[in-house]
Amino acid sequence: MKTPILLHIPHSSLNIPKAVRDKLCISDAELERELLRMTDRYTDILFGLPTITSHSIIYPVSRLVVDPERFEDDAMELMAAIGMGVIYTATSQRTLLRIQPDACERTKLLDAYYHPHHRRFTEAVAELLNEAGQALIIDCHSFASRPLPYELNQGMDRPDICLGTDAFHTPKWLLDSVTKAFLKLGYSVAINHPFAGTIVPLPYYTQEARVLSIMIEINRKLYMHEDTGEKGPFIARVKDDIATVASQIVQT
Template sequence: MTPSFEVLPGAAASPVILHVPHSAREIPADVRASILLDDTALERESDHIVDAHTSELAEAAAGRAEVVPWRFVNRLSRLVVDPERFPDEREEMLAVGMGAVYTRTTHGEVLRAADTDPEPLLARFFRPYADAMTRAVADRLAAVGRAVIIDVHSYPSRPLPYELHGDGPRPPVCLGTDAFHTPPALLAGAREAFGRTGVDSPFSGTYVPLEFYGRDPRVAALMVEIRRDTYMSEPGGPAGPGLARLATALAALVDAVSR
């Protein structure tokens, strides 16, 4: 059985965690049974929702970096649970049926019954993931006194119906920030590494485990959202030569942060 997630060690002196939450397509058979799409529709939905090739991107960047970052990689599809969503009413994506446990697709179709009890999936997948990510950050704080979470995502070149803020700019690389956890030097380093970037459009914010969120300034975070047409065939197609260029840029950001 595919593990829910994997923590891939980096250098002992590295503060960086490359977090890859949405790259996988794997859905356990018993979870698949609760999804109301047929196989063809589910494959099509996965093409739209999965951040394809981002795990390969993080792996290639780690291989290029002078100080190897740690990697935390989700090995299951976000259609199982989305580890970056709030599991309660704070989550704005509940409005489109895409909280921690999705009940709707990117195009508003029914994915699960609206009255699905999310608790079994939260207990089995969401909370263990959150606990492990909390430990990963705590380990970096204990080892080097700081932690830098770089969230590796991708997004489609054209807005999908589920996007709540899809009417803004869609730059080649969107940098999501947080007022507390994204220091100016981290944002500047990302702009230098990637070149053509925008900030907080069409996606904003960062992922920080709740134990540290808004409390511990030693934890820095940045979301890197890469527009898919810059490195792959949309939707869900193979990667192209842009992936290597982006891996070099991500490695440059990792090195800048590590220094």
């Protein structure tokens, strides 16, 4: 398989610009805790694939600023019902994060962060389609070992690896290949549990079968200390295992 890999890394940043920080209703200490809970810390490291030709789209600010993996229109976004649409007004603990921005502020935030990111993402997919005729998106995430209050799935049976799929953009061979590769390495794997779905730029969503996508979520207990945010002793091993899985996809 010669399909190039595009790594989408949306939630790794801890960066909150001062203008946004000033709008948040929580203390610095609580903000630090919220970033610890909500950031997919080190996913930019874990999904570095030095031996594989790949391209990365990394969101430069925290998801608490604007979440690039939410639908822009809150009417289309399930999480908007609990204050966690594209612009969060609630924390992971379902407490107040910020006052709902007015239309002007909302537009400024989307224009500053959401729209540029999605333009880069869409352009990257277009470039790969033009060059190779196909593009494989790996949507790169991590998740807490215990469910957070905001999560829709409160089940405690959390796997090592969660794979998210899309009925149109995740062919069976791709899901089978990734599942078998992680199982072979000794990880437990669940499909669309505790999180489901995978991202595709809207211009291509359900329109272009040459755009493939799969979400890979790593249980944070495998690679970091969840209570401090520090790297764990096995982060290098997990990184190497992800690279091994990606290599097998490329060879499928």
